Amino acid sequence: MKRKVTLKQIAKELDVSISTVSRALSNSKEIGEETRQKIQAFAKFYNYKPNNIALSLKNRKTKTIGILIPEIVHHFFSTVIRGIEIVANKRGYNVIIGLSNESFSKEVINMEMLANGSIDGFILSISKETLLKQDYHHFKETISQGIPIVMFDRVVNEVDCDKVIVDDFKGSVNAVKKLISTGCKNIALITTMDYVSVGKLRTQGYLRALQESHMNPKASLILKLDDSLALEEHLDILENEIEQFFNSNTKIDGVFAVNELYAVTAMKVARKLNFNIPEDIQVIGFTDGVLSKHARPSLTTVSQHGQKMGEQAAHLLIDRLELDDDDESDTYIDENEIDSDFKTVVIETGLIERDSTK
Amino acid sequence: MKRKVTLKQIAKELDVSISTVSRALSNSKEIGEETRQKIQAFAKFYNYKPNNIALSLKNRKTKTIGILIPEIVHHFFSTVIRGIEIVANKRGYNVIIGLSNESFSKEVINMEMLANGSIDGFILSISKETLLKQDYHHFKETISQGIPIVMFDRVVNEVDCDKVIVDDFKGSVNAVKKLISTGCKNIALITTMDYVSVGKLRTQGYLRALQESHMNPKASLILKLDDSLALEEHLDILENEIEQFFNSNTKIDGVFAVNELYAVTAMKVARKLNFNIPEDIQVIGFTDGVLSKHARPSLTTVSQHGQKMGEQAAHLLIDRLELDDDDESDTYIDENEIDSDFKTVVIETGLIERDSTK
DNA sequence: TTGTAAGCGTTATCAC
DNA sequence: GTGATAACGCTTACAA
Numbered sequence: 001m002k003r004k005v006t007l008k009q010i011a012k013e014l015d016v017s018i019s020t021v022s023r024a025l026s027n028s029k030e031i032g033e034e035t036r037q038k039i040q041a042f043a044k045f046y047n048y049k050p051n052n053i054a055l056s057l058k059n060r061k062t063k064t065i066g067i068l069i070p071e072i073v074h075h076f077f078s079t080v081i082r083g084i085e086i087v088a089n090k091r092g093y094n095v096i097i098g099l100s101n102e103s104f105s106k107e108v109i110n111m112e113m114l115a116n117g118s119i120d121g122f123i124l125s126i127s128k129e130t131l132l133k134q135d136y137h138h139f140k141e142t143i144s145q146g147i148p149i150v151m152f153d154r155v156v157n158e159v160d161c162d163k164v165i166v167d168d169f170k171g172s173v174n175a176v177k178k179l180i181s182t183g184c185k186n187i188a189l190i191t192t193m194d195y196v197s198v199g200k201l202r203t204q205g206y207l208r209a210l211q212e213s214h215m216n217p218k219a220s221l222i223l224k225l226d227d228s229l230a231l232e233e234h235l236d237i238l239e240n241e242i243e244q245f246f247n248s249n250t251k252i253d254g255v256f257a258v259n260e261l262y263a264v265t266a267m268k269v270a271r272k273l274n275f276n277i278p279e280d281i282q283v284i285g286f287t288d289g290v291l292s293k294h295a296r297p298s299l300t301t302v303s304q305h306g307q308k309m310g311e312q313a314a315h316l317l318i319d320r321l322e323l324d325d326d327d328e329s330d331t332y333i334d335e336n337e338i339d340s341d342f343k344t345v346v347i348e349t350g351l352i353e354r355d356s357t358k
Numbered sequence: 359m360k361r362k363v364t365l366k367q368i369a370k371e372l373d374v375s376i377s378t379v380s381r382a383l384s385n386s387k388e389i390g391e392e393t394r395q396k397i398q399a400f401a402k403f404y405n406y407k408p409n410n411i412a413l414s415l416k417n418r419k420t421k422t423i424g425i426l427i428p429e430i431v432h433h434f435f436s437t438v439i440r441g442i443e444i445v446a447n448k449r450g451y452n453v454i455i456g457l458s459n460e461s462f463s464k465e466v467i468n469m470e471m472l473a474n475g476s477i478d479g480f481i482l483s484i485s486k487e488t489l490l491k492q493d494y495h496h497f498k499e500t501i502s503q504g505i506p507i508v509m510f511d512r513v514v515n516e517v518d519c520d521k522v523i524v525d526d527f528k529g530s531v532n533a534v535k536k537l538i539s540t541g542c543k544n545i546a547l548i549t550t551m552d553y554v555s556v557g558k559l560r561t562q563g564y565l566r567a568l569q570e571s572h573m574n575p576k577a578s579l580i581l582k583l584d585d586s587l588a589l590e591e592h593l594d595i596l597e598n599e600i601e602q603f604f605n606s607n608t609k610i611d612g613v614f615a616v617n618e619l620y621a622v623t624a625m626k627v628a629r630k631l632n633f634n635i636p637e638d639i640q641v642i643g644f645t646d647g648v649l650s651k652h653a654r655p656s657l658t659t660v661s662q663h664g665q666k667m668g669e670q671a672a673h674l675l676i677d678r679l680e681l682d683d684d685d686e687s688d689t690y691i692d693e694n695e696i697d698s699d700f701k702t703v704v705i706e707t708g709l710i711e712r713d714s715t716k
Numbered sequence: 717t718t719g720t721a722a723g724c725g726t727t728a729t730c731a732c
Numbered sequence: 733g734t735g736a737t738a739a740c741g742c743t744t745a746c747a748a
Contacts, residue, residue, distance in 0.1 A: 001504045004474070006725060017735045022727060032733055047499075051475040053420065054725035056411045057740045064454070064476075072440050075648075078431045085430070085457050094471065096422070096454040099443050113452065116362070117409040117741085118422075146359050232651065264652055290433075290647075293590065294622055296654045364741060375719045380743060390717055412741035415724045475725085 005046045014042060056117075064094040065317060066119035068110055070102045070127045070154075075260075075289040076306045077125070080152060083310020084123055091318050093120075104129040108138045120321050121148040123313045126156060128227060131195050134158075150317045152309050154198060155344075162316040163344040164309050168198050168286075171302040171349030172205025173212075175284045176256050178300075178351060180213050182358040184254030184282060188221045190242065190262045196227070202258045202286055220249055230261055238262075242269045253281055260287035264295050267356060283356040297355035305347050312345050363404045372400060414475075422452040423675060424477035426468055428460045428485045428512075433618075433647040434664045435483070438510060441668020442481055449676050451478075462487040466496045473500050478679050480505065481671045484512040486585060489553050492516075508675045510667050512556060513702075520674040521702040522667050526556050526644075529660040529707030530563025531570075533642045534614050536658075536709060538571050540716040542612030542640060546579045548600065548620045554585070560616045560644055578607055588619055596620075600627045611639055618645035622653050625714060641714040655713035663705050670703050 007025075011018045016035065024031045024039035025048070031039075056062040065088050069077045081097070088095050096119060098110035107127045114122070122142065130136070131154065139159045143149055152164040179187050189206045192199035203222075210217050223245045229238045242265055246252060255270075257263035263285025267277055275281045277297055285292060285301045292299040365383075369376045374393065382389045382397035383406070389397075414420040423446050427435045439455070446453050454477060456468035465485045472480070480500065488494070489512065497517045501507055510522040537545050547564045550557035561580075568575050581603045587596040600623055604610060613628075615621035621643025625635055633639045635655055642658045643650060650657040 002502060003504055007727095008725075018725090019727080019736075020734055023734085026727085030733060035733080049470065049474045051725050052471075053411060053414045053475040054740090055727085057415050057724090057742095058726045058728095060740070062411065072443070073433065073436045075431065078436050081455075082430050082457070085455070089468075094454055094456070094476065096452055097439075097443070098452070099440070110447075112407065113410075116407045117411040118452065144360060145362055232648070235651070268652075290590070290649060291652055293593070294626075294649050295652065365743095366741070376742080377720080377744075378718055381718090384743085388717065393717080409741050412724090413743090415726095415740090416742050416744095418724070 004051070005043075005048050006051070007048075010039065010042060010046070010048065014039060061120050061321075062118060063092060064096050064119050065314065066096050066098060066111075066114040066122045066124075068098045068100060068107065068114075068122055068124035070100050070125060072097070072099055076153075076287065076304060079288070079306030080125075080310035080313070083307035083312075084314045085310075086307075087311045087314035088318070091314075093314075093318060100127040100130075102128045104133055104135065111138050111142060115142050115145065115147055119147070121150070121317045123150045123152065123310075123317055125152050126154040128196060131156070148317060148320045150313045150320075152313045153304075154196065160342055162313075162320065162342050164313045164316065164347065165344065166198075166304050166309065166347045167349055168201035169205040169208070171286065171351075172202040172256065172258075173209045174349070174351055175286070175302050176206050176209035177213070178353075178357065179254040179256065179282055179284060180209065180215070182278075182282060185215075186218075186221060186249070186251045187215075187254035187256060188223065188245070188249065188252045190223045190225065190245075190255060190257040190266060192227055192230070192258060193224060199258055206256055221252070225262070230259060232261075235265070238265050239269060242266055243273070246270065246273055255281060255283045257283070257285045260285050260289040260291050260299070260301070263287075263299055263301070263356075264291050267295060267297070267299065277356050278358050282358060284351075288352075292352075292354070295356075300354045300357040301352050303350045303352050305349070309347050312347065316343060316345065362409070363401075363406050364409070365406075368397065368400060368404070368406065372397060419478050419679075420476060421450060422454055422477050423672065424454050424456060424469075424472040424480045424482075426456045426458060426465065426472075426480055426482035428458050428483060430455070430457055434511075434645065434662060437646070437664030438483075438668035438671070441665035441670075442672045443668075444665075445669045445672035446676070449672075451672075451676060458485040458488075460486045462491055462493065469496050469500060473503065473505055478505070479675045480507045481510065481668075481675055482507065483510050484514060486554060489514070506675060506678045508671045508678075510671045511662075512554065518700055520671075520678065520700050522671045522674065522705065523702065524556075524662050524667065524705045525707055526559035527563040527566070529644065529709075530560040530614065530616075531567045532707070532709055533644070533660050534564050534567035535571070536711075536715065537612040537614065537640055537642060538567065538573070540636075540640060543573075544576075544579060544607070544609045545573075545612035545614060546581065546603070546607065546610045548581045548583065548603075548613060548615040548624060550585055550588070550616060551582060557616055564614055579610070583620070588617060590619075593623070596623050597627060600624055601631070604628065604631055613639060613641045615641070615643045618643050618647040618649050618657070618659070621645075621657055621659070621714075622649050625653060625655070625657065635714050636716050640716060642709075646710075650710075650712070653714075658712045658715040659710050661708045661710050663707070667705050670705065674701060674703065 007018050007021045011021045024036040100107035136158050149161040155163045191203050194200045255266045267283050270281050285299050288303040292301045365376050365379045369379045382394040458465035494517050507519040513521045549561050552558045613624045628639050644660045646661040650659045
């Protein structure tokens with residue numbers, strides 16, 4: 001068990017000072033050619049690599065990004081992580097992951113844990129419970145401690161930080177317009193409770209599309225489902241709810257669902273009720289998951305481009321981190337000027353047309 | 359922007375020494391009641407939290423686990439991560455994630471990166487390219503540096519470490535026996551190239567089941583597919599391959615596929631060729647993904663219990679890490695004794711019966 | 717009961 | 733050219 005060698009050991013072995021070794025290895029040319037050669041050779045032989053922790057302590061930066069998400073077993077989120085990881089790695093950063101499991105307290109604890117020196121900045125998507133409580137003190141505190149945050153997808157106006165969102169509103173408008181343009185007269189919306197911002201925006205998009213086409217939204221055509229029903233465990237309940245909904249609205253000829261599971265389940269129910277898709281009922285879902293491609297028929301979706309969101313978020317964060325580098329002059333800058341500087345990047349959605357629409 | 363307070367600042371503010379503050383906060387009773395109160399109050403007010411990096415440097419342990427996996431946008435792997443995270447968090451560890459993207463060099467680089475002090479131990483699943491090259495020096499070096507590794511799912515005999523695997527062999531035997539017991543006479547196997555250990559084991563299980571039932575394996579009933587076909591991008595090629603396979607083996611009445619995508623695609627093709635499932639052809643897949651539940655018909659699968667694998671792996675690793683704590687006596691212990699001490703935990707598979715089998 | 721100092725592994729700023 | 737020293741934030745003998 002040969003522990004990693006340190007500068008100190010090399011120094012002792014070669015009978016020079018630690019600082020000489022350090023300089024030699026960083027190719028400082030104040031060091032004599034021969035000593036440098038000798039030291040570098042020795043270091044290579046013993047496979048010397050500087051200790052990250054020591055560097056972090058010294059430089060007061062860890063070169064790692066904290067990712068805080070509600071759930072990892074979720075196609076969208078893992079796609080975002082992949083995007084973050086790619087950019088982070090390319091720019092010399094590592095990523096550390098915390099899961100809130102949609103719980104406020106886990107989010108807070110995880111955040112505090114990581115904020116104590118483990119990371120340089122956060123990329124996060126807010127947990128449902130936090131959105132419900134509307135308690136954002138942990139984000140604000142973290143930011144006020146000088147740790148930048150980039151929020152994605154589930155964001156919130158109350159916190160001043162960079163954000164990456166998908167154009168939920170516009171994406172929904174387009175989806176519903178597509179249904180309208182292909183002849184749907186009674187378009188149902190299957191959505192979540194309003195406190196999840198994306199659910200709200202997608203609902204608004206639905207309403208706007210109807211309005212612009214001079215169609216009256218009917219309350220009976222809107223099904224607001226409890227979030228817990230989005231879990232795989234409650235598939236049968238979800239199915240029942242949607243079946244009842246269909247039965248009490250026999251004229252439905254189009255469905256816009258705010259997530260993949262709702263959409264796929266709606267198709268399942270529709271088929272069970274002997275509707276043909278897309279002839280009798282067309283369906284569009286909001287998401288970009290695996291189910292859509294393999295569903296029968298394959299599902300037309302509004303794509304979220306998770307990976308791109310992750311990449312953008314990582315760039316935003318790292319840009320800010322490296323900008324702060326120069327800007328260590330702390331007090332000099334007018335805070336207001338900085339505050340107004342936060343960007344919100346909007347990723348355009350695309351409509352991926354498959355077989356569930358005409 | 360109020361930076362986090364340090365012991366030093368508190369000490370200066372309260373006009374005591376740093377060590378006094380440190381001791382007061384750790385409730386050392388060598389400290390006078392009043393000073394302790396005062397210090398604790400002050401610390402709480404300023405929300406003092408010890409700096410993780412400094413602790414890591416001092417204690418020579420980071421309390422974080424490095425996870426190294428080939429791919430994150432993959433239901434199985436994200437399930438494992440969830441399991442690891444749950445246990446890690448419960449036991450006071452964080453997780454840092456590296457993705458190899460199935461590439462040998464990315465695996466090596468990521469590993470070296472994290473091994474330089476960032477983590478206490480690894481939990482990993484080997485990349486395909488590494489399996490192909492059979493170059494495991496990076497694992498061995500890491501271990502010889504005193505950094506323990508736990509491998510899961512894609513493991514390899516050549517490396518001495520704890521392992522968590524699913525019983526690929528037995529799971530496959532059971533699956534194929536199920537097909538046999540429900541009347542299948544010509545059971546096809548759709549598998550990958552042999553260098554991925556799990557593919558090999560599942561193939562062996564298939565052969566064993568046939569053998570035990572005195573059925574002759576036929577080469578024509580085995581389809582070995584290139585791995586790249588498991589990517590969503592090549593869905594159509596995959597479909598073609600399988601369709602050709604079906605066409606040249608018209609008597610197939612059962613299919614065992616070593617992963618979800620192959621199984622689902624096989625069903626798609628079978629239906630396209632006007633076979634009824636499960637009446638004409640029964641299908642079983644090896645996996646525990648989302649597609650299986652939602653496929654038409656829903657797919658009977660051999661479940662891998664990813665989360666449980668992750669939990670076990672995390673326990674194994676942390677147990678070893680905390681065992682090493684006492685055991686800092688390094689040289690004293692006979693290395694051979696330690697080596698033989700590595701555990702391989704086998705997670706039993708289960709057969710989840712759905713509608714693709716009788 | 718409290719303070720001093722060393723040390724974890726680096727780098728940077730001084731001296732010589 | 734090279735070496736000593738301080739510093740990053742913390743804990744812990746050892747002194748006082």
